[in-house]
Amino acid sequence: MSVISPSASASTSPSPGGAPAPARASAARERILDTAFRLFYAKGIRAVGVDLIIAESDVAKATFYKHFPAKDDLVVAYLDKVDGVWTGQLKAAAEAAGSDPADQLVGLFDALTAACRREGYRGCAFINAAAESLPGTPVHDRTVAHKAAVLAWVRDLSELAGARTPDVLARSLTLLLDGGLASGALDANPEAPEAAKVSARALVEAATADPAG
Amino acid sequence: MSVISPSASASTSPSPGGAPAPARASAARERILDTAFRLFYAKGIRAVGVDLIIAESDVAKATFYKHFPAKDDLVVAYLDKVDGVWTGQLKAAAEAAGSDPADQLVGLFDALTAACRREGYRGCAFINAAAESLPGTPVHDRTVAHKAAVLAWVRDLSELAGARTPDVLARSLTLLLDGGLASGALDANPEAPEAAKVSARALVEAATADPAG
DNA sequence: CTGGTGGTAGACAGATCTGTCTACTATGAG
DNA sequence: CTCATAGTAGACAGATCTGTCTACCACCAG
Numbered sequence: 001m002s003v004i005s006p007s008a009s010a011s012t013s014p015s016p017g018g019a020p021a022p023a024r025a026s027a028a029r030e031r032i033l034d035t036a037f038r039l040f041y042a043k044g045i046r047a048v049g050v051d052l053i054i055a056e057s058d059v060a061k062a063t064f065y066k067h068f069p070a071k072d073d074l075v076v077a078y079l080d081k082v083d084g085v086w087t088g089q090l091k092a093a094a095e096a097a098g099s100d101p102a103d104q105l106v107g108l109f110d111a112l113t114a115a116c117r118r119e120g121y122r123g124c125a126f127i128n129a130a131a132e133s134l135p136g137t138p139v140h141d142r143t144v145a146h147k148a149a150v151l152a153w154v155r156d157l158s159e160l161a162g163a164r165t166p167d168v169l170a171r172s173l174t175l176l177l178d179g180g181l182a183s184g185a186l187d188a189n190p191e192a193p194e195a196a197k198v199s200a201r202a203l204v205e206a207a208t209a210d211p212a213g
Numbered sequence: 214m215s216v217i218s219p220s221a222s223a224s225t226s227p228s229p230g231g232a233p234a235p236a237r238a239s240a241a242r243e244r245i246l247d248t249a250f251r252l253f254y255a256k257g258i259r260a261v262g263v264d265l266i267i268a269e270s271d272v273a274k275a276t277f278y279k280h281f282p283a284k285d286d287l288v289v290a291y292l293d294k295v296d297g298v299w300t301g302q303l304k305a306a307a308e309a310a311g312s313d314p315a316d317q318l319v320g321l322f323d324a325l326t327a328a329c330r331r332e333g334y335r336g337c338a339f340i341n342a343a344a345e346s347l348p349g350t351p352v353h354d355r356t357v358a359h360k361a362a363v364l365a366w367v368r369d370l371s372e373l374a375g376a377r378t379p380d381v382l383a384r385s386l387t388l389l390l391d392g393g394l395a396s397g398a399l400d401a402n403p404e405a406p407e408a409a410k411v412s413a414r415a416l417v418e419a420a421t422a423d424p425a426g
Numbered sequence: 427c428t429g430g431t432g433g434t435a436g437a438c439a440g441a442t443c444t445g446t447c448t449a450c451t452a453t454g455a456g
Numbered sequence: 457c458t459c460a461t462a463g464t465a466g467a468c469a470g471a472t473c474t475g476t477c478t479a480c481c482a483c484c485a486g
Contacts, residue, residue, distance in 0.1 A: 028433070044345055046259045049473055060434045065475070127395050128344035131336065132257055147399050171408035176385075179392030182340050186360050195384035202419055203412055241463070262443055273464045278445070 029067045031057040036078045041125055045075055045132050045139075072139060075129070079142045082125040083149075089114070090150070094157070101160035105173060105204050108154075109197040112177060116184035116193050123185030124178065150174060163207040172203050242280045244270045249291045254338055258288055258345050258352075285352060288342070292355045295338040296362075302327070303363070307370070314373035318386060318417050321367075322410035325390060329397035329406045336398030337391065363387060376420040385416050 035057040039048045050071050054064050068074040089111040097107020115121060122128070126143040133139040151174050158166035158173070180196040248270040252261045263284050267277050281287040302324040310320020328334060335341070339356040346352040364387050371379035371386075393409040 026432075043347065044259075046257075046345070047347075050475085051473075061436075061475085062477085063433055066432080069475090071474070122348070123340075123344065124395075127336075127340065127399075130399055131341035131344035132259070134256065134260075135335070144399050147396065167404070168408050168411060171404055172389075172412040175389050175392035175396060175405065175409050175412065177392065178395045179388035179390065182337075182391045182395045183360065183388060186340075186343055186357050191380070191384055192388065195381050196388050198381060199385040199388070199412075199416055203415065206415055206419070239462075263445085264443075274445085274466075275447085276463055279462080282445090284444070 026067070028057070028059045028063050032059060032064060032067060032074065033077055033081060036074050037081055040075070040078050041082070041122060041128075042120060045129060050074075072137075075139050076142050079126065079129060079139070079146065083142075083146050086111075086115075086125075087150070087153075090153075101157045102162075102204050102208055105154065105157050105161055105169075106197060106201045109177070109180070109193065109200050112180045112184070112196060113190070113193040116180070116190065121184060124181035127178065127182055147174070147178075150177075158207070161204065161208055163204075165207065169203060169207040173200055176200055176203075239280070241270070241272045241276050245272060245277060245280060245287065246290055246294060249287050250294055253288070253291050254295070254335060254341075255333060258291075258342060263287075285350075288352050289355050292339065292342060292352070292359065296355075296359050299324075299328075299338075300363070300366075303366075314370050315375075315417050315421055318367065318370050318374055318382075319410060319414045322390070322393070322406065322413050325393045325397070325409060326403070326406040329393070329401075329403065334397060337394035340391065340395055360387070360391075363390075371420070374417065374421050376417075378420065382416060382420040386413055389413055389416075 032053060035053050036048075039053060039056065050061075050064060053074070054061055057064070068077065090108050093111035093114070094104035094108040096110070097103040126146050130140055130143040133143075151170055154173050155166050155170035158169040161169075163169040176196045176199055180193050183192045245266060248266050249261075252266060252269065263274075263277060266287070267274055270277070281290065303321050306324035306327070307317035307321040309323070310316040339359050343353055343356040346356075364383055367386050368379050368383035371382040374382075376382040389409045389412055393406050396405045
């Protein structure tokens, strides 16, 4: 837990032409990460060897291992990337549903519907990664952290929506979400995300309805 | 789709002493399958090599390949076994809740709670297997078939319970169930199965309540 | 001109994994 | 006794996978 990069953002040469390599985000590294994003998700992590990623990224083996000393480092970077994309889609779907937190809790399920519809949809990258890793490993921990972050966000929304038991509501909604993510991979049928949204609405309404006056 | 075993059940020698090998279920085969059940679930399918299964089963390599010509054949047999066990637990939990189908729909979630509590729980074997296989392969198909069978069973119960839209209710409940199975592996916290059951009750009541008179 | 940085190309080592094959043993039925 | 069946023990081939290492190239800052 040392300071990794003192004044990491204070790049002395702030991308002169805009072209080359600002420290961490070299073109080669991005190519590797993009390839990993595509292949790991499509085929599974263990099913994709570093040799394939290297070939499809058009980089040299030494370049690969310079950026990612071990395959697992790339896997974690891949999960970081998926986290950014998926969390962004969830929040965008929620905000698209309006400013009412209760509506947002229902609206976020539109991200699920869209995900399941996508060509090559193969379930939740995190659940899949967890299935291929052992508890306690960095990869598994990254998955747990992602799910905890989503749960915390939904819990905050539930509180804003005035749920009587925001913890229970958030847990139920993420359960529906995870179920939809997992089922969507096994059943192309669009019924699943639809049912998830309908159920989410029912649960949100039940949890926020005024019992008396 | 040919007839695999004409009069398969008509074993000419119906287990004289009860001891030896009634055709398909030799002791060696059972040992292999038991070992696979344990190791595949605990570590993942790709993470377990046939050599390890052979060593832990105390069989010879030739014996292994006689019973399971390829590793994937063992994987499918493993999923068949899991299907039997898990489906049995689901139905037992449902029946333990009484004779009212609505109660059974809620009670089946007790199987989820029990599963998540078990030492070494690592999620749903089928979701995990799907994460490690490609759509269209026998292993993946077996997973899809299992999920379809559970959905069909829950749908029948929903109909018996008098749900207005048994399809939607069944879909929602299996979503909660799958979500609980997936989350349980990422979050030892027993809140998840509890929330699943509470939500299930709410959804069942909402779906079967008499809207007017 | 020099030296550091980031990259290319690819051989290589060592482990591991699936599946085959040979040779031998035990047992029970006819 | 004979023969088929089920099993044991383990070498072996061939593929694949991670990670290392050598050698070379291009560019830019000082």
